[in-house]
Amino acid sequence: xxxxxxAIKNGRVIDPAQDLDRTCDVLLEDGRVAAVGPGLGLGTEGxxxxxxxxxxxxxxxxxxxxxLREPGHEYKEDLASGLAAAAAGGFTAVLAMPNTSPPxxxxxxxxxxxxxxxxxxxxxxxxxxxxxxxxxxxxxTEYAELREAGAVAVTDDGRWxxxxxxxxxxxxxxxxxxxAALSHAQxxxxxxxxxxxxxxxxxxxxxxxxxxxxxxxxVYRDLALARLTxxxxxxxxxxxxxxxxxxxxxxxxxxxxxxxTAPHYLFLTDExxxxxxxxxxxxxxxxxxxxxxxxxxxxxDGTIDLVATxxxxxxxxxxxxxxxxxxFGVIGLETALPLIHGLMAELSxxxxxxxxxxxxxxxxxxxxxxxxxxxxxxADLTLFDPQAxxxxxxxxxxxxxxxxxxxxxxxxxxxxxxxxxxxTVFAAGAGDRG
Ligand SMILES: [Zn+2]
Numbered sequence: 266x267x268x269x270x271x272a273i274k275n276g277r278v279i280d281p282a283q284d285l286d287r288t289c290d291v292l293l294e295d296g297r298v299a300a301v302g303p304g305l306g307l308g309t310e311g312x313x314x315x316x317x318x319x320x321x322x323x324x325x326x327x328x329x330x331x332x333l334r335e336p337g338h339e340y341k342e343d344l345a346s347g348l349a350a351a352a353a354g355g356f357t358a359v360l361a362m363p364n365t366s367p368p369x370x371x372x373x374x375x376x377x378x379x380x381x382x383x384x385x386x387x388x389x390x391x392x393x394x395x396x397x398x399x400x401x402x403x404x405x406t407e408y409a410e411l412r413e414a415g416a417v418a419v420t421d422d423g424r425w426x427x428x429x430x431x432x433x434x435x436x437x438x439x440x441x442x443x444x445a446a447l448s449h450a451q452x453x454x455x456x457x458x459x460x461x462x463x464x465x466x467x468x469x470x471x472x473x474x475x476x477x478x479x480x481x482x483x484v485y486r487d488l489a490l491a492r493l494t495x496x497x498x499x500x501x502x503x504x505x506x507x508x509x510x511x512x513x514x515x516x517x518x519x520x521x522x523x524x525x526t527a528p529h530y531l532f533l534t535d536e537x538x539x540x541x542x543x544x545x546x547x548x549x550x551x552x553x554x555x556x557x558x559x560x561x562x563x564x565x566d567g568t569i570d571l572v573a574t575x576x577x578x579x580x581x582x583x584x585x586x587x588x589x590x591x592x593f594g595v596i597g598l599e600t601a602l603p604l605i606h607g608l609m610a611e612l613s614x615x616x617x618x619x620x621x622x623x624x625x626x627x628x629x630x631x632x633x634x635x636x637x638x639x640x641x642x643x644a645d646l647t648l649f650d651p652q653a654x655x656x657x658x659x660x661x662x663x664x665x666x667x668x669x670x671x672x673x674x675x676x677x678x679x680x681x682x683x684x685x686x687x688x689t690v691f692a693a694g695a696g697d698r699g
Pocket of ligand 1: 422423424449501502548
């Protein structure tokens with residue numbers, strides 16, 4: 266949209282990496298942050314001045330868990346729509362999961378996806394690769410080659426690597442190759458055929474349940490292997506109190522573990538599925554009110570390192586069907602920021618905590634020099650209006666899919682502009698939104 270260098274004036278710059286939360290200016294140049302401070306750039310020529318008075322200026326948000334469906338299911342989402350939806354949600358980088366069709370388990374595919382994304386207007390694409398060939402949980406993929414091709418993480422997301430000897434090797438090789446190891450921790454046989462959380466609601470609705478223990482058993486195994494190997498592990502989409510407690514204990518014992526949860530687990534419970542709404546069916550499933558409260562406590566006490574959306578687009582073909590037949594997953598790129606903004610207010614946490622959860626810590630997990638507006642850093646930032654109240658209408662989404670569990674919800678806070686490498690890739694009201 267613009268190649269002119271930007272001067273962002275008088276915004277509230279919130280950058281915990283620099284211990285910064287004050288009204289000041291940010292100057293961008295050649296795709297980098299040139300300077301941050303008060304009263305900068307007055308009268309600078311050739312700059313496009315953006316008045317950010319009343320807005321928050323955040324290091325660009327990073328979503329460490331999205332499904333962009335390319336290659337294979339481009340009717341649900343593709344790189345172009347997914348990266349545009351990410352930018353509309355304030356994300357400047359997203360980590361795509363490799364469980365596509367075919368799965369991303371070869372360096373050539375990593376390279377071609379990254380190269381294609383470079384020409385698109387939207388968030389940066391970060392690519393993860395399969396931990397094991399064909400996501401089959403047996404032979405490791407070629408980690409050094411994948412890393413060389415630009416992958417930043419390995420994961421068999423959607424499946425858990427059940428063989429503990431294989432997972433032990435995964436953690437060791439991932440560490441050696443500088444790749445984050447992300448685990449979709451859910452034991453297969455205990456969750457197979459399950460539709461929603463196993464408990465009172467599943468019994469009432471007559472649906473087969475997925476017990477919280479299916480997650481906890483797998484989380485425990487992964488944490489034990491991290492302790493055994495000394496290599497880090499990241500637990501994806503933690504949904505239950507039981508698993509979170511394991512993470513808390515292993516962290517306290519010095520094991521190198523990080524974890525994420527998704528906004529839906531912080532706002533919805535299994536009671537919200539009582540109307541058989543397939544847009545509230547995801548894996549892991551929505552749990553109980555007690556689990557939700559425990560996750561909120563995990564946000565408060567820092568046990569949860571980051572929030573990722575697990576954006577999982579599906580078309581009406583997979584969602585406007587009987588509950589039993591519906592695919593798992595919900596979209597979330599354009600609702601995560603206002604929801605977590607609201608959560609910070611509810612929990613009386615400062616906005617710097619939001620930046621940690623959605624930018625700084627995801628960057629750290631993936632070993633990227635992002636998540637801060639320190640001079641010299643990439644000029645990736647999000648301008649956010651914390652006051653703007655709105656009722657979410659999924660019809661305005663830039664995603665190809667409409668399976669949001671938050672349709673019609675009142676929220677506060679809108680993305681005004683998203684800048685990637687100094688270039689505006691989303692601007693509210695610039696024809697990007699209805
Ligand atoms: Zn997953």
